[in-house]
Amino acid sequence: MNPIERLRAQLERVAAELGAEGTAAQLERPRNPEHGDLATNLAMTLAGRLRRPPRLIADQILERLSLAEAGVAAAEVAGAGFINFRLAGGVVQGQLLHIVKADRDFGRAAAPTGQRWQVEFVSANPTGPLHVAHGRGAALGDAIASLLQWSGHEVEREFYVNDAGVQIGKLGESLDARWRELQGQSASIPDGGYHGSYVTELARQVDAEQHERLASLDADARVAFLKDWGVAALEREQDETLRAFGVRMDSYYPESRVYQEKLVETTLQELAARGLTYEGEGALWLRTTDFGDDKDRVLVKSDGTYTYFAPDIAYHRDKIGRGFDHGIDIWGADHHGYVPRMKAALAALGHPEFLTVEIVQMVRIVRGGEEVKMSKRAGDFVTLRELFEETGADVARYFFLMRRGDAQMLFDLDLALDHSEKNPVYKVQYAHARLASIFRKAGLDPAALEAQNADLTRLTLRVEQDLIKQLDRFPDVVTRAAEGRSPHLVCEYLEETSGMVNSWYHGGNPSRNPELAVLVGDPALRAARLVLARGIQVVLRNGLELLGLTAPDRMEREETA
RNA sequence: GCGCUCGUAGCUCAGUUGGAUAGAGCGUUGGCCUCCGGAGCCAAAGGUCGCGCGUUCGAAUCGCGCCGAGCGCACCA
Incomplete structure (x- = not known):
């Protein structure tokens, strides 16, 4: 049971003692750090039911909590009746050990639902x-x-x-029209048929493979044959595209x-x-x-x-x-x-x-401030494959996911092709790769790290504790994203985390602040920071893989002129 | 005309299911840095949350009415 669950259980017990049985206590992590590590609005939600002012109820709740037992160092009533909690030293660091040990399961539900x-x-x-x-x-x-x-x-x-019905019939007829044109006959695409250049391409292919057979068939049989052949070819093409895109x-x-x-x-x-x-x-x-x-x-x-x-x-x-x-x-x-x-x-x-x-919702692609139309003009994208062959599958997937699905989005191609950290995908992947780089430099295998031997209470810096708290939010983010069918929440979380990680990492630039580097001289501190580095890696990797992206240990260096 | 989705910083978008002083990235401005891995780091400016009324301790969030954008309103698939 983590600190949140322990505290929530206590709050619900106290609510019942005060006469409000069956109350679900909400505990959230305040955005504003001055509001502590955890906060509850329980007193305000009980105000109506208990017919007393929120702040008075908050005081009564506080009197009845066993704070030390829940790992809380300090608590106070604030604002209109919020109760803010500050976790005891060591509690936060303890969560880090849990993250590293859980590894690939960190963020995953503890037990199957059976559904x-x-x-x-x-x-x-x-x-x-x-x-x-x-x-x-x-x-x-x-x-x-x-x-x-x-x-x-x-x-x-x-x-x-x-694969049944009118559309498929139109495909067969369209393919037949293109095939006949290849034979020097005059033919036209039927109403509602397919005019794309891929049809001509398919006609060429089928002619190369099956010319004699096609020539021997009567018109109806030929259209039927072309229909089946075309459907099979396009199904294969779609399947291969999805695989290359990382969808199985x-x-x-x-x-x-x-x-x-x-x-x-x-x-x-x-x-x-x-x-x-x-x-x-x-x-x-x-x-x-x-x-x-x-x-x-x-x-x-x-x-x-x-x-x-x-x-x-x-x-x-x-x-x-x-x-x-x-x-x-x-x-x-x-x-x-x-x-x-x-x-x-x-x-x-x-x-x-x-x-x-x-x-x-619809996707509009923008390059250089201009919308790229879905037409067949040179340089414009028509197919999914063309798009991700230019940007890379990871980038395309992430861009599709980083916005709510039910709102229209702009796909900024210039940003997608940018390889700096302005590109959110690279921002996250760089953060992951940097930590791998630290382990390489230290000559250690991150997966074999003996986290329980490190003294994590050495992680006393504000940035370090903030990072651990951030990592600890991950399971919550996954739950929320799953409930709302909102992968973009995971993207936001990863970007926010990566921002903190990159800042922490750069803060330890050895040429400036060697005492802040992960690989510091003090062996005990170094061991503790390596566990933190590992914890970050676990979370970033789990998040990226959950979204269907890779978590690279090193980024490809671009040969720029 | 009816329905669905949406309207938040210059731009692209979040907003923990109704909570505290509305956030991020990009862009802009100012200052550092050339590295345990880059075009990097730190900071600042920037808001009538489309408009109005309501619901309540509290509204960007819920309700109603306008305004605006997109999509949909077949015995098509």
Whole structure:
């Protein structure tokens, strides 16, 4: 049990003694250091219930606390009724030992929750390469999945492949048109078809590999063949892009499976059995308005075919059937209007709480103050791959993650390509690499450090203690980020921590302040500071890896002219 | 017209679920430094939290109404 938990337990006991049973005491780390290490607003929240002024209640709470037992050196009532606590010497340093020993588990939930979660993301149609917005969804979905794992849930990452339906047909026809052009015939891309240059490129490839076969097929068979070939090629391309981007899916679920396994039929039967569908104007409707939607939605069109909605419900129903307790979908902003009906459909099936949809907003890329358009002009980015091949996967991922997903973002390409510490990614990675460099200089393996032999009470400097307190916040940040599906909180934390680390590090510049360097002459102090260096490394590495980035031991030096 | 998201420093954005004097990075200005690893360090200036009303001990945060930006409102996918 850490100091926070001990103190919280005491506060809740005292609240009960004062007549407010079942109160959850909030303990926070004040931004302002003058407010101590920990603070609670308990007295203010009890004021209404106990019908006494907050400051009086605060005094009464203080009288009943066993401060020494909780590792608190001093406490005082402040402001409108806050109680501020200052931790005893040695308590803070003790947390450092815990961090180093926990190592890769520091920040991770102590025990599994037993819950199975599924995160569905990217889910691009196999009709073209992944573009930049998919990248943001990929980075976000992957990081959210990791956060849930760190919170103790069992998590599966899934990509839903729309390999059936109209779009795919258009791909086949577009590919066929380009292929015929290659044969010297006149042909044109159909309405709603794909005009991208990648289609021409694919036509060239398939012609090189399968020319005779294509020439021998009649028109319908050829389009069908090109469709299958094109889908397979684009799926492979998307998969390779994601891998290069550092995203590994656990499962690819093809829409065609929904049809093969007759899932739409069984889903419609269940909805009908629940009395939630009706016929009207020649179509079959679902009463989504019973579950909060604006209007009822069509499941089967008057021409007898399914809307997109029907197989999508069937797919989500299947997720529940596969035993997941909770599903998170990462959708692009252009689909946000679709959320109420999907939730309504699942509510109609008896699972109103299953689905959470996270909306990923648009990304605009800016270079030299000018927006880079998503057109095919020279030098502009069209695909995700082009973007991260220029910036590096770590940088692109971090940039996508450092802003809230549900707000539009500007991707500053100049900043992304900057290799100094102005670039937040390098700021964090440099901090990690510097510490590795210290261990190299000392000739030590940081992972083999015997932290328990060091006298950590030697870490008496303000910066050192502030750093330890900062490191100790990490698990809290992870929990908060997981609850809010907000990886950007981890980014902010890492940048803030790295700022402190870099400042601490530079403060110990041997040419100026050798007594502040990690590798000082005093062996005991040196040993203690090495433990701190190790603790920092553990936290930065855990944070970076949680976000899907690497934690390098050395940065590549750029050969600049 | 209706719905969703958003509006915070010159710019890009946070804001611990309603807490104390609203923060960070970049940019700007001033001063150091050339290193246990860099274009680094320290400091300063910079705010009507879009506007108004309300809720309460307390509002950037919650509610209502305006103003503005983006997206969405199919028997398309």
